Amino acid sequence: MCGEGQVSIRRACPVLEFDTSSYHYKSCRPDQAPLAARIKAICETRVRYGYRRVDVLLRHEGWHVNQKRIRRIYNELGLQLRNKTPKRRVKAKLREDRAPAMRPNDVWAMDFVHDQLATGRKIRVLTVVDTFSRFSPAVDPRFSYRAADVVATLERVCAKLGYPKTTRVDQGSEFVSRDLELWAYAKGVTLDFSRPGKPTDNAFIEAFNGRFRSECLNTHWFLTLADAAEKMEAWLRYYNEDLLHGAIGNKPPILLQNPGGTPSPPP
Structure with missing residues (x-):
């Protein structure tokens, strides 16, 4: 029974044109706290992950x-990402004389990324990526780079993975050099140079460098060159073995570069 001055729910709902079942409804939605905590944990370690x-x-x-x-x-x-709006809105036109890579080691792409240590000393990082598998053979930091250093890095990674058929590079002095030309001729590698002022000719390495900068260079302080090399190598293992790359079917790049490889379990 209702007390004096009170109206029962059964009588009040019709007056308010409100269904009694809606009043008594209890949400069956499961607790979302664990899911929210996991999403937040992922984004704390993978700062450039969108939903x-x-x-x-x-x-x-x-x-x-x-x-x-x-x-x-x-x-x-x-957790929404704040990306800069591109200034250029002109559709990029790719070179028409290039055939797409059909298997690992068909085409590699190389470029340099610049950064600095906590002391302010500049460093340069040679980045290499396979355009078919998106596997990166190397991110190699040094204080300075000459053509002979590029050849040494390539020899080190090619001893493990084999030699590419083609390597895409820009018009930098380290790439337009006699040392690299002789190495490419001796190993049967074709050097495919980008046109001056056309970064879209080497779009794969540009995309890789953007991810490398946002997920590694912008999230770490490098105290020494050795510290930089260690942190970059840890990021490279994550990129090659753990990253689920949308362009290759949400698989880690190592599975396409080395079909027998086994990625690490997700963090």
Whole structure:
């Protein structure tokens, strides 16, 4: 019974045109705290992951969650990436005389990335990526680079992976050199030079360098050259063995570069 001045729910709901079943409804939604905690943990270690890449990693770990829910939680946690709007909006036109890579070691791409130590001393990093498998054979930091150093790095990685058929490079002095030309001729490697002022001719290495800078260079302090080499090597192992790359079917690059390879378990 209702007390004096009180109205029962059964009588009040019709007056308010409100269904009693809605009043008594109890949400059956499962607790989302564990999912939110996992999404936050992923984004704390993988600072450049958008919600789509988080979704792929969660599915790989065994979470069966709708991508819309992941996006909603991702936004509620304030994890959205803030990317700069590109200034150029002209569609890039690729060179028409290039055939796409059909297997690992068909085409490699190389370039340099610049950074500095905590002391302010400049370093240069030679980056190499296989355009078919997206596997990166090397990210090699040094204080300075000559053509002979490029050849030495290539010889070191080619001893493990074999020699590429073609290597795409820009017009830098280390690449337009007699040392690299003689090495390429001796090993049967074709040097494919980008046109001056056309970074889209070497788009694969540009994309790799962007990820390398945002996920490694911008997230670490390097005290010494040895410290930089150690941290870059740790990131390279993650990139090659753990990263689920959307361009190759959400697989780690090592599985395409080396079909017999086994990636590390997700963090």
